[in-house]
Amino acid sequence: MTAPNLWEVLDRACNTGPVMTMKDFDMKVFHTTTRLVKEHDIRYDPRTPVSSDDGLADEAWNAGLELFIEVGSYCINSGRLIRFDDTEIREGLRELRGEASVGEGGERRQLTLRGVEDKKPPTIVCGGVIESNFPEGENFVKLYQSIAQEPLIDGFYVGPPLQSSEGRVVRSGTPLETHSGRSMATWVREAVRRAGRPGLHFISACTPAIANVAAADPVDGLRRSDGIVATIMPELKTDYENLNKVTFSHDYGCVKHIYNGGMIGGWAGGPEGALVVAIANAVMAIMVYKIGIGSSYNALGYLRASAPNYSAFVTRPCVWGSSIGSQALSRNTKIINTCVAMTNAGPGTEMQLQEITSAQCAAIPCGREGVSQGARRFKVKPLLGSGLENQFWGELAYALAGIKRDLASMIAEEMLSRYEGKITRDSDGGPPGYTFDEIYDLKTLTPRKQFIDMQIKMKAELEDMGISFRY
C-alpha cells in the first residue's frame, strides 16, 4: 500500500473532497488545536527560548499529527477538504527518504538528515533576500553575485518579483510578472556565472505559478536542480496557485521547496497552538505537496501575527515554538527541514545579526538539516539585502552545529534581551537598515569596513558566549 499520489490528492482538492466553508474550517482548526494543546499539556515557557525537553517535542509531534488527521487541509478555490486517513498518513511518512539533492556540477549539494545536537554541519545553507524591492537589471545581478560569491552559500531564494519589468510597474498575476519571473531567473544565472559557480541552486518564489513556469529552462533559467517555492497558507490551507506550482515541479522534475509555519494570534491561537499547527503544516507538506517524492525540502518558518507588540518575527514565542518544532520533526520524521529568519531589523544592523542568531539557535542545535531563504526584513524599503548578512547566516549555521540546546537557549536569551524591546509599533518593528549600495562598494562588490567590523564584533561576542566559528 502506498500513500495517495499527487493525482489522487488533486482529485480530492478539486473534485471529490467534502465541501466546507472556510470560516467553519478555520474555526475547526482553532477548536481542535486548543483541545490538543490541553490534552498534550503543551505550555509556552518564555524563560526557555530553546527547549531541551525531548518529551515536549514528542508531545508536540503527536498533537500536530493528530490535528492533521482530524481536520486535514483545505483548498480555498474549491472549498473542499483534502483529508487522509491514519493509514495513508503513515504511508506518506514512510515515503520520506531523508535526502535531497540540489545544484549542479561543483555546486551540487546532498541534503541529509541531522539529529538534535548533531555535530554534523548543516547540509544546506541557502541565502537570499525577500521582497528586497530591487530594480531590474544590473544591481539585481550584483546583489545575487554578492551572495553567490560567499563560499558557504549553497543556494539562494529569489523573489517575490521585481517591482518593474522592462521599465513598467509589475502587478501580481499580470503578464509583466510572468515576464519578470523569466527575467529574474536569467539574471540569477548570470550572477552565479560571474561568481564562478554556474551550477549554484536557487529557489524561485514568484507568487503566481505561471511566473515560475515561465522561468523554467534547463540552460538559462530555472533548472531541474533549482526549486519552486510552494506555500502552505495559514492555517492548513492551499489554493490552485500553490497546487499548480507543486504539479509543475512534479512534472518538470525540479526541487519543491515548501514554506510553512504557524501564526501566533491567528487561527492557531497562542504560541502553543501555533507550534502544533506548524507541525500539522509539515505533515500537510508531506501529504498534499508530496515533499517525499522527488528532491524536495521544507522550510518551517514562524510568524507572529498580532498584538501586543507588533506584527513581528523572531520574537520570544516564535523562537520557543521554532525550537520545539525543529526537534519534533527531527526526532519523528525524515523530512528535510530548514530554517528561515524573517528579521524585524534590516541589513547592516546589529539587531539583524542578533535576530539571525536567535533564529538559528532554535534551528541548527535542534536538528534542522540546514537553513534556507536567508534573512529578510519584513518591512520593505528599496535595495535592502546584501551578501554580507548572508555570509554571517552561513558562518553562524556552521558554528552552531554540535552545541548543546542549553547553550543555544542561553545565547538566544541574551540576543532576545538585546532586541525584543526594540520591536515596537513606533519603530516599525526595528531599524530599517542600510541599502545594498551603502553596505557594498558596487564597483568592486566588496562590503565596506564598518559593516565587516560589526560582524567581526558580533562573532567575537558569540565566541565569548561559548561557540566557535570555523569560518
Next chain:
Amino acid sequence: MTGEGEVLNRLRDAVLKYDSEAAVEAANEAIALKIDPVKAIEEGLAKGLREIGDKFEEGELYLPHLIMGADAMEAAIHVLEGHMSKDLLESTSSGAVVIGTVEGDIHDLGLRIVASMLRANGFKVYDLGFNTKTLAFIQKAKDVNADIIAVSSLMTTTMPFMKDLIEALEASGLRDKYSVMIGGGPVSERWAKEIGASAYGRDASEAVRVAKELMAKKRRGTK
C-alpha cells in the same frame, strides 16, 4: 423580576463567553422588558466585544475569540434590529466599512483581525475577503452606503491595485464620497500619500483609531 442591569450584563457576558444562544435569549428578554435596543447594544453587547478586543490587544486572546464574540453579538443584534428603525440602527454604528485585500493578494489573516477589531469598536463591517477586484470594492460601498473603504496589500506587486481603487473612485466621481484607508506589510504612510489615500493604518489598533478619526472628520464635514 429580571432588571435592566442584569439583562445588560447577560448580553455582555454572552459575548464574552462566545455564546450566541445566550445572546439571543438575553436580547429577547431585553425586548420583553422594553429595554432601549440602542442601550442593549451599546451597554451590553458592544461592551463585551470591546473587552475581547482589549484582551486581544494585550495578547491574551486571539483572532478566533474576536470572531466568536462578534458572532454572538451579531446573533443578538439580529433580534434587536427587528425592533429598531433603520435610522436608530444606524445611530448605533460607528460607521460602515467595506474591507478586503486587493486583487491578486491572497493574504487574509491581517484583514480578518482588522475587520474584527473594527466590529469590536462599533463599525458595521462588510468583509469582501482576499483577492478582491477594484470595482467590487466600489460596488459594495455603493450598495451599503459605506463611509470607508479599507484595503490591504501584503505584497509589493499588489500595492498598485490600491492606486487603481483611488483612480477608479476619482474617475467615477465618487472619491469624495468614501474615505479610503490602506494597510498591510509593505504599505507605508508614504505610499498612502503618494496614491492619495485618506489614511494609513500600521496595524489593527491603529486602523481602528484611524477609522474613528476619518468618521469624526466626516461628521464635522472636513473630509
